[in-house]
Amino acid sequence: MRIAIVGTRGIPARYGGFETFAEELGRRLAARGHDVIIYCRQRHGSTHYLGCRLVYLPTLRHKYLDTVAHTFLSTLDLVARRADVALYCNAANAIFTWLPRLTGIRVALNVDGLERNRKKWNRWGRLWYEWSERWSTWFPNRVVTDAAQIKCYYRETYGADSDFIPYGADQEVLAAHGVVDALGLRLGGYFLYVSRMEPENNALLVREAFEQVATDRQLALIGDAPYAAEYIARVRDTKDARVVMPGAVYGEGYKQLGSHCFAYIHATEVGGTHPALIEAMGRGALTLFLDTPENTEVAGGAGIPFTPGNLADRLREVLAMSETERQMWRERARRRVEERFSWEAVTDSYESLFQRLLGR
Numbered sequence: 001m002r003i004a005i006v007g008t009r010g011i012p013a014r015y016g017g018f019e020t021f022a023e024e025l026g027r028r029l030a031a032r033g034h035d036v037i038i039y040c041r042q043r044h045g046s047t048h049y050l051g052c053r054l055v056y057l058p059t060l061r062h063k064y065l066d067t068v069a070h071t072f073l074s075t076l077d078l079v080a081r082r083a084d085v086a087l088y089c090n091a092a093n094a095i096f097t098w099l100p101r102l103t104g105i106r107v108a109l110n111v112d113g114l115e116r117n118r119k120k121w122n123r124w125g126r127l128w129y130e131w132s133e134r135w136s137t138w139f140p141n142r143v144v145t146d147a148a149q150i151k152c153y154y155r156e157t158y159g160a161d162s163d164f165i166p167y168g169a170d171q172e173v174l175a176a177h178g179v180v181d182a183l184g185l186r187l188g189g190y191f192l193y194v195s196r197m198e199p200e201n202n203a204l205l206v207r208e209a210f211e212q213v214a215t216d217r218q219l220a221l222i223g224d225a226p227y228a229a230e231y232i233a234r235v236r237d238t239k240d241a242r243v244v245m246p247g248a249v250y251g252e253g254y255k256q257l258g259s260h261c262f263a264y265i266h267a268t269e270v271g272g273t274h275p276a277l278i279e280a281m282g283r284g285a286l287t288l289f290l291d292t293p294e295n296t297e298v299a300g301g302a303g304i305p306f307t308p309g310n311l312a313d314r315l316r317e318v319l320a321m322s323e324t325e326r327q328m329w330r331e332r333a334r335r336r337v338e339e340r341f342s343w344e345a346v347t348d349s350y351e352s353l354f355q356r357l358l359g360r
Contacts, residue, residue, distance in 0.1 A: 025346065
């Protein structure tokens with residue numbers, strides 16, 4: 001099949017979950033003999049990467065227009081370039097999915113989570129996402145949800161069925177630790193937080209809770225965001241020498257950080273299946289997670305839940321555990337991902353969905 005992936009920032013993955021998704025799914029589909037086209041916003045190198053063809057198109061660098069402007073141009077190019085199937089990412093792009101359908105291209109849309117709940121959006125941004133949720137049930141051939149909670153939401157709110165396909169995770173544990181050393185972190189001696197530095201991802205909550213805990217362990221806050229300078233400045237406003245904030249770290253460095261942390265803290269409150277959560281669990285990290293239905297669904301009893309008011313207490317509990325108990329939690333997390341979040345199984349599901357859309 002000729003498959004196009006539309007609506008992400010592109011690959012190599014240098015931003016968030018959808019970019020990692022595009023890279024991991026695209027490379028596996030290409031390895032299976034499919035012709036994979038991925039639309040990108042920023043040039044990182046050649047027009048081919050991991051077996052995929054990269055198409056670079058401009059965008060409007062604006063908080064509210066970046067995604068939709070690039071997806072609009074990508075859709076025009078897609079219609080001219082042709083594909084058998086297009087996989088759109090992000091419910092905000094639903095408005096564009098009818099156009100390729102008119103030309104005979106079959107379209108699936110991965111809606112992600114309930115994006116209108118993100119604090120970064122003004123009332124117009126939230127309204128666009130509210131409209132987009134409904135458009136998601138009208139314009140593409142199929143809707144894809146990556147969490148059972150989101151699947152239930154679309155069924156109960158819009159009476160719309162969807163294909164539930166979870167996110168995948170890389171379980172590779174690296175022995176190398178050059179990036180960990182370069183950041184001044186001690187092997188096995190730091191709590192790790194990884195996310196875009198936006199309010200609903202609660203980096204500030206994590207930092208303030210950690211500062212209440214008497215420990216010589218460190219806290220590594222990893223992440224950045226293009227339109228959240230004011231919030232990031234608040235997160236960075238600390239004199240606690242135990243807190244390390246290098247910005248975003250990708251690729252090998254990101255894997256090293258996940259491989260050598262003492263524990264992982266996941267504090268996002270909006271979205272479906274979060275890549276950083278299952279990747280940390282897949283590497284066998286002792287995982288603490290904000291108690292939301294979506295996060296609880298992913299953790300499945302293999303992580304330790306917390307609320308905004310009791311994170312400091314949970315950190316103290318983890319520090320007081322025996323090493324045997326901590327190892328039990330780590331192994332439980334690793335097994336959970338191995339059994340439910342394999343990238344190969346995810347690729348099987350998307351490949352099957354595309355074949356059904358084409359009537360094969």
